[in-house]
Amino acid sequence: MASKTSHPKEFLKGLWDENPVLRMLLGLCPTLAVTNSAINGFSMGLAVIFTLVMSSAIISLARNIIPKEVRIPTFIIVIATFVTIADKMLAAHVPDISKALGPFVPLIVVNCIILGRQEAFASKNPVGRSVIDALGMSIGFTITLTILGSIRELLGVGTIFAVQIMPLSFEPWMVMVLQPGAFLTLGLMIGISNWLNARRAK
Amino acid sequence: MEDTKQPIPNEEPANTEKPKPKPVGKEKKPEPQYLLSSSPHMATIDRVPKIMWTVIAALMPAVVYGMYNFGFNVLLTVLASVIAAVATEIVINKMRGRESSVADGSAVLTGLLLTMTLPPAFPKAYAAVGAVFAIAIGKQIFGGLGYNIFNPALLGRAFLQASFSVKITTWTAPVGIDAITTATPLGSFKFEKIMTPYFDMFMGKIGGCIGETSALLIIIGGVYLLVKKYADWRIPASYLGTVFILGGLLWIINPEQYPDPVFHLFSGGLMLGAFFMATDMVTSPVTPKGTWIYGFGMGAVLIIIRLFGGLPEGVMYSILFMNAFVPLINRYTRPKIFGELKK
Numbered sequence: 204m205a206s207k208t209s210h211p212k213e214f215l216k217g218l219w220d221e222n223p224v225l226r227m228l229l230g231l232c233p234t235l236a237v238t239n240s241a242i243n244g245f246s247m248g249l250a251v252i253f254t255l256v257m258s259s260a261i262i263s264l265a266r267n268i269i270p271k272e273v274r275i276p277t278f279i280i281v282i283a284t285f286v287t288i289a290d291k292m293l294a295a296h297v298p299d300i301s302k303a304l305g306p307f308v309p310l311i312v313v314n315c316i317i318l319g320r321q322e323a324f325a326s327k328n329p330v331g332r333s334v335i336d337a338l339g340m341s342i343g344f345t346i347t348l349t350i351l352g353s354i355r356e357l358l359g360v361g362t363i364f365a366v367q368i369m370p371l372s373f374e375p376w377m378v379m380v381l382q383p384g385a386f387l388t389l390g391l392m393i394g395i396s397n398w399l400n401a402r403r404a405k
Numbered sequence: 406m407e408d409t410k411q412p413i414p415n416e417e418p419a420n421t422e423k424p425k426p427k428p429v430g431k432e433k434k435p436e437p438q439y440l441l442s443s444s445p446h447m448a449t450i451d452r453v454p455k456i457m458w459t460v461i462a463a464l465m466p467a468v469v470y471g472m473y474n475f476g477f478n479v480l481l482t483v484l485a486s487v488i489a490a491v492a493t494e495i496v497i498n499k500m501r502g503r504e505s506s507v508a509d510g511s512a513v514l515t516g517l518l519l520t521m522t523l524p525p526a527f528p529k530a531y532a533a534v535g536a537v538f539a540i541a542i543g544k545q546i547f548g549g550l551g552y553n554i555f556n557p558a559l560l561g562r563a564f565l566q567a568s569f570s571v572k573i574t575t576w577t578a579p580v581g582i583d584a585i586t587t588a589t590p591l592g593s594f595k596f597e598k599i600m601t602p603y604f605d606m607f608m609g610k611i612g613g614c615i616g617e618t619s620a621l622l623i624i625i626g627g628v629y630l631l632v633k634k635y636a637d638w639r640i641p642a643s644y645l646g647t648v649f650i651l652g653g654l655l656w657i658i659n660p661e662q663y664p665d666p667v668f669h670l671f672s673g674g675l676m677l678g679a680f681f682m683a684t685d686m687v688t689s690p691v692t693p694k695g696t697w698i699y700g701f702g703m704g705a706v707l708i709i710i711r712l713f714g715g716l717p718e719g720v721m722y723s724i725l726f727m728n729a730f731v732p733l734i735n736r737y738t739r740p741k742i743f744g745e746l747k748k
């Protein structure tokens with residue numbers, strides 16, 4: 204099933220039309236758990252970009268020699284390899300962020316965005332196309348998580364990327380950096396994106 | 406409604422239940438006509454706006470007392486919250502392309518109820534934030550009045566409690582003197598084991614939220630609603646009854662550690678919650694059996710939070726918690742359709 208869409212389109216679909224978080228509601232576990240600040244959401248996104256692009260490339264290369272019966276275990280092993288690399292890199296270079304993300308970096312292994320792209324795309328398409336698809340998806344994921352993290356950080360702490368935005372007299376809405384804030388903000392973001400799509404369709 | 410009803414022949418001669426005769430006014434015949442029609446059978450002049458404005462009126466004694474008790478400041482808080490609620494309602498109605506629903510009074514009521522659950526010195530801007538949240542997230546997101554799962558005013562308060570947990574638990578003493586912090590009866594019992602005189606609690610000369618202090622005035626307003634049948638008597642009865650019985654049992658077991666049931670009834674926001682919030686028509690069960698389950702659940706959750714939880718008061722969470730079960734309760738207490746066989 205070689206896709207006929209052009210390369211730019213393959214990339215752009217991940218940003219909006221098939222945005223993994225807002226449109227497909229995939230990978231919600233890290234989306235809800237680590238976006239209490241912009242930097243955490245952004246770092247999580249970077250880890251996913253690395254893992255998704257690398258594993259998509261490898262799986263796409265090996266797509267013709269992976270037996271159909273054991274494809275999922277094979278995908279998991281490849282993904283786990285890159286997740287481990289990403290996890291150790293984060294721990295070595297940015298220990299603070301690594302601590303903040305906690306178990307959610309190792310958990311990228313079972314992130315449905317990544318496994319889903321292998322199953323649905325990389326295992327059926329040539330390398331170039333797979334990498335472009337992986338880049339689009341993971342960058343769409345990163346942008347969404349960064350926006351989500353920024354909104355929560357802005358209202359919950361008064362800063363974005365630790366830069367003070369709100370006046371100092373602003374009393375932070377603690378709830379926004381707690382779990383309910385994640386659900387509320389994500390729900391509203393999905394609602395707004397649906398609303399924009401509905402308007403565009405008119 | 407009434408005039409459009411057509412006589413339908415009764416197709417079930419084996420029906421042993423006496424069908425209620427419903428003679429149609431104009432065409433009276435010697436023998437009574439039997440009508441089968443779907444409910445409701447009675448014409449009523451109760452409409453949403455009338456009910457809402459009546460509830461607002463029933464709240465007034467407690468609100469006015471709150472102003473007298475905690476000072477002029479309270480009026481401004483009420484205004485900030487109500488104006489924010491109404492403005493949000495207008496804006497969202499515009500966005501959704503709906504007719505304005507401000508006149509039905511539900512937004513005003515939500516704003517008012519929200520203020521009543523706030524401490525007297527709570528900043529007005531945050532009260533307004535809570536009101537916006539209550540209307541936007543608590544009600545309009547679900548589709549407007551009648552579709553909301555949770556009581557909007559309490560959801561607004563839950564948001565404020567999660568956001569500004571210090572400000573919302575800072576109580577000031579009644580009667581004018583500004584900025585003297587005090588404890589609520591529940592707080593002082595939970596953390597210092599000091600009892601407050603019952604008479605003060607009943608009349609309202611205690612620290613607490615703006616509209617919750619005077620049990621007497623809330624009961625007056627609440628009973629008015631019960632008499633008008635705008636609130637189901639079973640809900641306050643089962644809620645307060647459960648609190649009284651469960652609280653009483655624990656008090657008998659260990660009077661040293663647990664307060665007596667009368668204290669439970671008149672402290673905190675229980676009266677306000679039982680009469681004005683739990684009885685919200687949208688978020689309470691529709692079946693009589695369901696309302697008993699609902700009330701029992703709220704009472705049990707309240708006692709657990711008050712006596713074994715970390716918070717001194719649990720009215721808000723007990724109601725919100727049981728709100729979540731209302732669809733389930735409605736489903737399982739649905740009355741059998743007449744003639745339906747047992748499985």
